[in-house]
């Protein structure tokens with residue numbers, strides 16, 4: 001039976017989930033966003049079935065609510081919900097990159113109609129807004145769930161079923177554990193990427209040719225500094241204590257590196273770099289199992305004659321062998337997506353470079 005899913009905040013993440021749920025289930029998707037243009041875009045492009053005029057009205061219609069506005073706004077909606085009493089049972093989830101402060105807000109709920117299961121799809125992009133939304137954004141990504149005390153196994157199952165079309169990998173974690181781990185591998189790196197860019201910006205004042213020399217390494221490590229500043233400041237402050245602790249550790253680590261350089265300790269430096277290389281290389285190792293590992297690349301293509309052929313011939317001209325190719329979504333006049341699989345990661349990366357160089361938008365899937 002069709003249920004009503006209310007998506008609050010139709011940006012990159014909310015829009016992607018709305019698209020996915022509309023494409024893969026028979027549920028009715030309704031939406032709300034304070035940005036009128038995003039709401040109109042979602043309605044016009046059938047990303048949602050219809051827009052509701054207020055948050056409260058959406059809540060009263062919903063069987064499921066997905067809160068996908070910036071984290072602090074999601075928290076203020078959770079606080080508003082303390083005073084709302086819908087007539088039916090509503091399963092509520094969110095997509096916030098930080099979980100402890102969100103779960104804290106839910107503890108104050110006393111309405112028995114709402115049950116909360118925190119959510120965090122661990123994939124995204126440096127882009128923002130509904131225009132960048134993609135139904136396949138979370139395919140193969142981890143999707144963390146943090147059920148509240150009130151949530152039963154059946155509730156968790158219902159959320160997984162609602163989101164099954166994302167083809168993500170669900171993992172249940174404690175909020176604190178989630179925030180500590182994501183601060184190390186996601187939030188803190190954004191701060192460091194921005195600080196490296198600031199360093200280059202300062203040096204550029206006295207070395208005007210410097211930006212032209214900013215090559216692959218600098219671009220790789222600072223790619224995430226191009227992300228949405230408003231969203232990241234919100235995440236940093238919501239996960240403030242972890243960020244401060246990591247900064248303290250980082251400052252100590254930088255001081256010890258400085259001392260290695262001052263002492264001229266080449267052996268210790270090699271060992272430091274080797275340890276980092278080995279750990280980093282291990283992150284890319286695919287699990288070996290009965291199913292062979294593939295390295296996938298998603299390529300946006302316009303639905304136009306020849307696009308598929310062009311992509312294949314670009315790769316063939318560089319002698320790159322493709323293990324599999326699949327069209328994920330394609331409708332007339334709408335961007336389609338090709339999933340190209342390779343047997344080796346080096347081929348995946350080389351193909352990515354070739355296609356970007358030739359003007360294609362791509363996404364590496366790990």
Ligand SMILES: NC(=O)C1=CN([C@@H]2O[C@H](COP(=O)(O)OP(=O)(O)OC[C@H]3O[C@@H](n4cnc5c(N)ncnc54)[C@H](O)[C@@H]3O)[C@@H](O)[C@H]2O)C=CC1
Nearest residue numbers: 009010011012013033034035069070071097124125128129
């Ligand atoms: N961007 C990413 O890569 C990822 C983001 N997230 C989380 O997803 C959430 C949303 O991020 P994005 O979609 O990237 O941002 P976005 O900026 O693309 O979308 C946020 C949307 O919320 C809307 N909004 C703002 N205030 C609102 C309000 N009071 N009521 C209703 N709507 C409101 C905005 O108009 C916008 O459409 C954040 O909490 C973020 O932590 C999670 C995983 C990945």
Ligand SMILES: O=C(O)C(=O)Cc1ccc(O)cc1
Nearest residue numbers: 097121122123124125126224
């Ligand atoms: O693409 C990247 O590097 C990201 O950082 C995407 C991302 C952003 C925020 C999240 O909470 C999870 C993933």
